Amino acid sequence: MQGVPLHELLRGVRIAVTRAGERGGPLADALRRVGATVHEIPLTRIETLDLAPLHAAVGRLAQYDWVLLTSVNAVEHLARVVHEHGAEAAMATRRLSVVGTATAQACEAREWRTPTVQPDKTQAEGMVDVMAERSDIDGATMLYPCAAGARDVLPDGLRALGATVDVVPCYRSGADPDGQARIRALVAAGALDLVTVAAPSAVDALLDALPPEHASRLPVAAIGPVTARAARGAGFPVKLESTAATMEGWVKAIVAAYRP
CATH class of the missing domain: 3.40.50.10090 (Rossmann fold)
Incomplete structure (x- = not known):
């Protein structure tokens, strides 16, 4: 990553952040700071x-x-x-x-x-x-x-x-129908490169939103082994599994996956 400006690290990478409300905002902002194009799309609601x-x-x-x-x-x-x-x-x-x-x-x-x-x-x-x-x-x-x-x-x-x-x-x-509809439209348009999932419930909601042929080729960034296991079991290719339970650690893992 030497020589690449911070705001260019994820330039051109289109990411959907599926955490709901206030918990998704900091992650979305941090990804934007490193150049990603971010869609905030909660797939679940408490x-x-x-x-x-x-x-x-x-x-x-x-x-x-x-x-x-x-x-x-x-x-x-x-x-x-x-x-x-x-x-x-x-x-x-x-x-x-x-x-x-x-x-x-x-x-x-x-x-x-x-x-x-x-x-x-x-x-x-x-x-x-x-x-x-x-x-x-x-x-x-x-x-x-x-x-x-x-x-x-x-x-x-x-x-x-x-x-x-x-x-x-x-x-x-519970699943958020509006979020599911939004992510379905983006995936159908080929407008996403990566989706973040923070819990098995988010994996379930993502799977429910998509036709199987789309799910099988949509990379996800999972936080923790339990969520990663759920994603693999649902048929999603796991681009990365963050072992850090912090937002900063998750962003670093995403950057490393695209710029090893």
């Missing part, structure tokens, strides 16, 4: 579930030793219920186990306790591995607010270590 179970859990928050958080959406839904209960003091003293830099930053923004556990490996398996090294997990009680349909790796792994884990689904990712 739908809040019945929060009665989460209200019940927050009502007994002081009984939990740990709170497990694996997404910004989980933090936002928990924060909403904590505020409604006036349970900020109890939340501030819970031990936190957090996956991902963005999730940790969302906790910090709410002045919650600094995460006790934040694994370098940014997926559920990494959290289980780190928790397995601790002496305060056997017999501990844990609250896990999460997405509907979240993998069982985390709660099952911690239960095997002797913890009691209350899994409380509080949101789900």
